[in-house]
Structures are given as C-alpha cells and as structure tokens.
Amino acid sequence: MKRIAIVGCGTVGASWALVFARAGLEVMLFDEAPGAADRAHESVRGRLDADGGPMTAKITVADCLERAVADCDYVQESAPERLEIKRPLHQRLDTLVPPTAIVASSTSGFPASAFTEPLAHRRRCLVVHPINPPHLIPLVEIVPAPWTDPSVVERSAALMRDVGQSPVRLSREINGFLVNRLQSAILGEAFRLVEDGICSVDDVDRAVSDGLGLRWFFMGPFETIDLNAREGIAEYCRNLGPMYRTLAEEQADPRDWSETLVADVERQRRLYTKADDLAARRQWRDRCLTLLVEAKRQALGNAAAGGGKPTDL
Numbered sequence: 001m002k003r004i005a006i007v008g009c010g011t012v013g014a015s016w017a018l019v020f021a022r023a024g025l026e027v028m029l030f031d032e033a034p035g036a037a038d039r040a041h042e043s044v045r046g047r048l049d050a051d052g053g054p055m056t057a058k059i060t061v062a063d064c065l066e067r068a069v070a071d072c073d074y075v076q077e078s079a080p081e082r083l084e085i086k087r088p089l090h091q092r093l094d095t096l097v098p099p100t101a102i103v104a105s106s107t108s109g110f111p112a113s114a115f116t117e118p119l120a121h122r123r124r125c126l127v128v129h130p131i132n133p134p135h136l137i138p139l140v141e142i143v144p145a146p147w148t149d150p151s152v153v154e155r156s157a158a159l160m161r162d163v164g165q166s167p168v169r170l171s172r173e174i175n176g177f178l179v180n181r182l183q184s185a186i187l188g189e190a191f192r193l194v195e196d197g198i199c200s201v202d203d204v205d206r207a208v209s210d211g212l213g214l215r216w217f218f219m220g221p222f223e224t225i226d227l228n229a230r231e232g233i234a235e236y237c238r239n240l241g242p243m244y245r246t247l248a249e250e251q252a253d254p255r256d257w258s259e260t261l262v263a264d265v266e267r268q269r270r271l272y273t274k275a276d277d278l279a280a281r282r283q284w285r286d287r288c289l290t291l292l293v294e295a296k297r298q299a300l301g302n303a304a305a306g307g308g309k310p311t312d313l
C-alpha cells in the first residue's frame with residue numbers, strides 16, 4: 001500500500017499522518033474544518049524535519065474529500081467520535097474510495113458495525129484503533145465488523161507492521177476492545193481502593209509507575225507471571241489462582257464513580273499537578289514517552305545480545 005488518506009486531521013489524524021509519512025508513504029490530508037489539514041501538514045513536516053525523516057515523504061492537503069481519497073489504497077478515518085458524523089462520512093467514503101482500498105476508522109468506542117452496516121463495500125471496513133499519540137505509542141487494535149473480509153484484516157495488520165506499529169487483532173467486536181477492557185479493570189479497582197480509604201491517589205499511581213508498570217513497560221501480565229514462578233505460569237496459577245479468585249469476587253461489584261469520589265480524586269491529583277500545569281505536564285509525558293520508546297528499543301536489543309547484568313537473587 002502506497003497512498004494513505006487521512007480523513008479528519010485533529011489530534012489523532014495528525015499523529016497518524018506522521019506515522020505514515022515517516023515510513024515514506026504518500027499521505028493525503030483532508031479535514032472538513034478550514035485550515036485544520038494545513039495545520040496538521042505543517043506540524044508533520046516540522047516533526048519530520050526535526051527527526052531527519054524521509055525527504056521523499058509526500059504529504060498533500062486535499063481541498064475536498066473526493067480528491068483526498070480518489071487514488072488511495074487505505075483510508076484512516078479520524079473524524080470526531082460521534083455517530084452522526086461517522087455514519088454520513090462513511091456513506092460518502094463508500095462511494096468515493098476505490099473498491100480495492102481499505103477504510104479503517106480510529107474510533108475509540110464504536111464497533112465498525114455501528115456505522116458501516118448499510119454500505120455497499122462494508123467488507124473493506126474495520127476499526128484500526130490507535131493509542132494516542134500513535135506516532136509515539138505503537139500499539140493498534142484491529143477490530144473487524146462481522147462482515148469484514150479476513151484479507152482486509154490481514155492487509156491492515158501488515159500495513160501497521162510495515163509502518164512500525166504493533167498491531168493486535170481481535171476476533172470480533174467487543175465493548176472497549178482489548179486495551180480499554182484492561183484499563184477498565186485497573187481503573188475500577190483504583191477508584192474502589194481510594195473510595196474505601198485503603199490508600200491515596202498517589203499510592204495507586206506509584207503502585208503502577210514504581211511497581212507493576214516497570215515490568216509492564218516491556219512485558220505483559222502473562223509473561224510477568226510466567227517468570228514469577230520457578231516452573232512458570234502453570235505453577236504460578238496453581239499457587240496463586242485461589243487468591244486471585246477471592247480477589248475477583250471482592251472486585252465483582254461495579255460502582256459508579258460518584259461526584260464526591262471524583263472530586264476527592266481530583267483534589268488529590270491537584271496536589272501534584274495544578275490545573276494550569278496540565279498542558280505542560282502533557283508535554284512532559286510526551287517527552288518521557290519519546291525517550292522511553294528509544295530506551296526500550298536499545299534495552300531490548302542490548303538484553304537480547306546478552307548485555308546488562310542480571311540482578312536476580
């Protein structure tokens with residue numbers, strides 16, 4: 001696939017444009033709001049120049065949707081998360097996009113079936129959901145609708161790998177996809193612990209940033225437990241399965257995040273980050289991400305080559 005159309009050039013669309021452009025693909029940008037695609041173009045160009053990205057990257061701002069998608073191989077729709085926008089937009093894409101091209105949506109929460117059912121070419125539609133910002137975070141969730149052609153899933157995953165992303169494929173539509181289901185389990189427990197006065201917001205945050213998250217930065221929960229028992233995951237499950245079963249029963253009471261609870265969590269967060277400092281803190285987060293993604297690449301390479309001293313007891 002050579003030509004990519006980004007439809008909707010806001011937060012996520014602009015970041016997607018950088019992902020495809022730095023991989024040397026041709027990128028067409030279209031946004032309904034005047035000036036939005038130009039702004040995305042400028043910021044992607046700036047980033048490519050700053051990072052020594054490919055000079056050959058061809059990025060074009062299209063003045064209409066027709067021209068943006070006319071010759072494309074793949075569309076990454078990144079319009080706002082509203083069905084009253086996505087439905088008519090996908091109706092138009094259905095008629096404008098070449099029949100062999102793939103139409104992927106960045107939607108965070110809707111299944112593709114919610115806005116592609118009546119389309120003539122619905123077999124080429126699916127969700128390719130990034131974690132924001134995709135130019136820094138490689139994971140993408142690929143979620144087919146019931147009618148998505150398996151070859152479309154295959155080709156989308158291959159494209160993602162080719163541009164340096166890390167695709168995970170879900171077998172079918174499910175609320176929250178994979179990442180938000182995991183995040184939901186953790187957030188549910190985090191709010192519960194604070195609501196019940198067991199620990200503070202900062203304690204929960206540090207349990208992840210100074211604890212679980214250090215391993216999760218380069219391995220998932222299954223590999224973590226596989227390495228946490230001498231004989232591996234089966235032994236871990238034999239030893240600790242009953243404990244986790246008890247915990248799961250205690251956690252099986254979904255709760256609202258009440259206004260009082262949210263106000264308390266916000267009050268505690270503001271002790272560390274003032275409301276006026278949130279934007280600066282986001283920039284700090286992105287700087288950390290940039291450095292850590294690079295450090296991770298180097299660390300994994302060094303560790304695979306036998307570098308670094310193991311510090312096991």
Ligand SMILES: NC(=O)c1ccc[n+]([C@@H]2O[C@H](COP(=O)([O-])OP(=O)(O)OC[C@H]3O[C@@H](n4cnc5c(N)ncnc54)[C@H](O)[C@@H]3O)[C@@H](O)[C@H]2O)c1
Pocket residue numbers: 007008009010011012013030031032033036077078079080081082085089106107108109129130131132
């Ligand atoms: N922001 C995130 O953290 C995040 C993460 C993952 C996925 N997503 C998903 O990505 C999509 C875009 O989110 P965002 O945060 O970039 O939104 P955004 O509001 O920043 O950008 C949306 C852009 O789409 C444009 N637009 C509106 N209607 C359009 C149309 N008919 N045709 C073309 N462009 C149109 C808007 O002018 C705007 O520039 C949503 O589906 C969202 O759920 C967002």
